[in-house]
Amino acid sequence: MPMNPIISVQGIHKAFGKNVVLQDISIEIEKQEVVVVIGPSGSGKSTFLRCLNLLESPESGDIRIEGQSLFDKKTKIEEIRAEAGMVFQSFNLFPHKTVLENIMLAPMKVRGQTAEQAKAKALELLAKVGLSDKADAKPSSLSGGQSQRVAIARALAMEPKVMLFDEPTSALDPEMVGEVLAVMKQLAQEGMTMVVVTHEMGFAREVGDRIVFMEQGKIVEIGEPKQLFEAPQHERTKAFLSKVL
Amino acid sequence: MCLVSDFNFHIIEDYFSLFMEGTILTIELSIAGIILGSLLGLAIAFGNMSRRWYLHLPTQGYIHLFRGTPLLLQILIVHFGLVAQVLGRTDAIVAAIVALALNSAAYTAEIFRAGIQSIDKGQTEAALSLGMTRGQAMRHIVLPQAIKRMIPAFGNEFIVLIKDSSLVAIITAPELMYWTRSAAAQYSKVWEPYLFAALVYLVLTYSMSKLLKFVERKM
Numbered sequence: 001m002p003m004n005p006i007i008s009v010q011g012i013h014k015a016f017g018k019n020v021v022l023q024d025i026s027i028e029i030e031k032q033e034v035v036v037v038i039g040p041s042g043s044g045k046s047t048f049l050r051c052l053n054l055l056e057s058p059e060s061g062d063i064r065i066e067g068q069s070l071f072d073k074k075t076k077i078e079e080i081r082a083e084a085g086m087v088f089q090s091f092n093l094f095p096h097k098t099v100l101e102n103i104m105l106a107p108m109k110v111r112g113q114t115a116e117q118a119k120a121k122a123l124e125l126l127a128k129v130g131l132s133d134k135a136d137a138k139p140s141s142l143s144g145g146q147s148q149r150v151a152i153a154r155a156l157a158m159e160p161k162v163m164l165f166d167e168p169t170s171a172l173d174p175e176m177v178g179e180v181l182a183v184m185k186q187l188a189q190e191g192m193t194m195v196v197v198t199h200e201m202g203f204a205r206e207v208g209d210r211i212v213f214m215e216q217g218k219i220v221e222i223g224e225p226k227q228l229f230e231a232p233q234h235e236r237t238k239a240f241l242s243k244v245l
Numbered sequence: 246m247c248l249v250s251d252f253n254f255h256i257i258e259d260y261f262s263l264f265m266e267g268t269i270l271t272i273e274l275s276i277a278g279i280i281l282g283s284l285l286g287l288a289i290a291f292g293n294m295s296r297r298w299y300l301h302l303p304t305q306g307y308i309h310l311f312r313g314t315p316l317l318l319q320i321l322i323v324h325f326g327l328v329a330q331v332l333g334r335t336d337a338i339v340a341a342i343v344a345l346a347l348n349s350a351a352y353t354a355e356i357f358r359a360g361i362q363s364i365d366k367g368q369t370e371a372a373l374s375l376g377m378t379r380g381q382a383m384r385h386i387v388l389p390q391a392i393k394r395m396i397p398a399f400g401n402e403f404i405v406l407i408k409d410s411s412l413v414a415i416i417t418a419p420e421l422m423y424w425t426r427s428a429a430a431q432y433s434k435v436w437e438p439y440l441f442a443a444l445v446y447l448v449l450t451y452s453m454s455k456l457l458k459f460v461e462r463k464m
Binding site: 053055078079081082083084085086088090092093094095096105106109110111151154155158164 | 365367368370371372373374375376377378381385386389390393
């Protein structure tokens with residue numbers, strides 16, 4: 001049993017009108033754990049991820065980050081979000097700012113860092129994702145893979161405790177998927193707590209500590225990669241894996 | 246009628262200093278209308294985009310009211326009604342600025358709303374996910390991108406406002422059109438004062454469109 005989970009989700013429900021997208025989702029995520037969420041389109045996995053930083057709000061249930069409920073009136077939602085970096089399928093870089101400014105903005109505006117502090121950190125992160133030469137480029141001049149690596153650096157600049165990845169490679173040309181997954185793999189090895197929604201089964205298997213299979217708004221099965229991929233317990237997991245593997 | 250041989254430049258010469266005073270007031274009224282109208286328009290746009298009915302409905306009503314009635318009528322109501330009531334006397338320049346600003350706000354509100362809503366939702370989500378407040382996301386991320394897209398529409402609106410400011414001649418605000426009509430009446434002449442006024446308005450609106458083209462390129 002987890003001792004002191006960094007994220008604890010208890011029975012969350014979410015519906016868009018009559019369309020139920022999340023039903024009774026519960027999971028505890030440990031520090032430094034990499035949890036990969038897989039499942040067919042429309043299974044609710046992105047919605048689940050977006051609930052973790054309240055970009056979507058569940059109608060019932062509870063989410064606790066380091067023991068603090070997101071629905072407590074005293075909880076400042078901005079502070080929670082600052083601790084949970086998010087990487088989007090469509091990058092969402094700020095097109096009117098340079099790569100460097102994209103990374104520096106939130107540390108300065110949210111954390112109150114000086115321009116020098118923010119710039120030093122941003123350059124260090126750009127080196128880490130292998131894009132030092134793009135510091136002064138505008139996002140429109142970057143390839144998809146480069147954009148996503150900048151987006152990862154931008155999220156890391158806030159020094160978050162958790163990183164949330166929402167299908168980070170789904171909008172990329174196949175030859176660029178590898179460079180983004182490599183950065184994510186390195187992050188995992190450095191001990192970052194990560195929740196990753198993806199269709200990259202190779203990545204899930206290699207980097208994930210636990211795999212969550214979702215379908216129709218429910219968690220069908222949770223297991224370690226070897227167990228879930230090689231000996232799935234549920235028929236629906238088997239049926240899904242037979243289609244994607 | 247032979248236009249050129251009849252053209253009496255002395256009328257323009259006699260009235261030149263008044264034309265210039267009028268032109269300066271026209272510019273001042275336009276700038277005041279643009280600035281106040283844009284600020285009010287921005288506030289109305291936010292109210293209009295709100296999900297709260299008590300912000301959405303009044304601003305929606307405001308936009309319908311000021312776009313759906315003639316500006317000339319609004320000028321008369323503001324001058325003889327609103328300003329006279331509030332100040333206890335009539336003041337044509339105050340009334341002109343208020344009427345132009347109120348009217349322009351309805352149009353700029355729609356420009357702001359369309360511009361803000363044209364920015365992808367992902368931009369706001371990315372800003373929020375980094376810990377920014379909604380206000381910070383709007384100020385640092387959405388508005389700078391939206392305003393760039395709004396510039397052509399604003400250019401259009403500002404040109405309309407410069408031209409529409411001529412309507413305040415009716416309440417005797419001594420701007421360009423006021424002195425033009427005055428010269429026309431005094432000399433019983435049409436072509437000289439009106440064509441001269443047309444030329445001045447053309448210079449003003451052309452300068453405005455060039456200025457906004459320049460700003461658009463710079464952004």
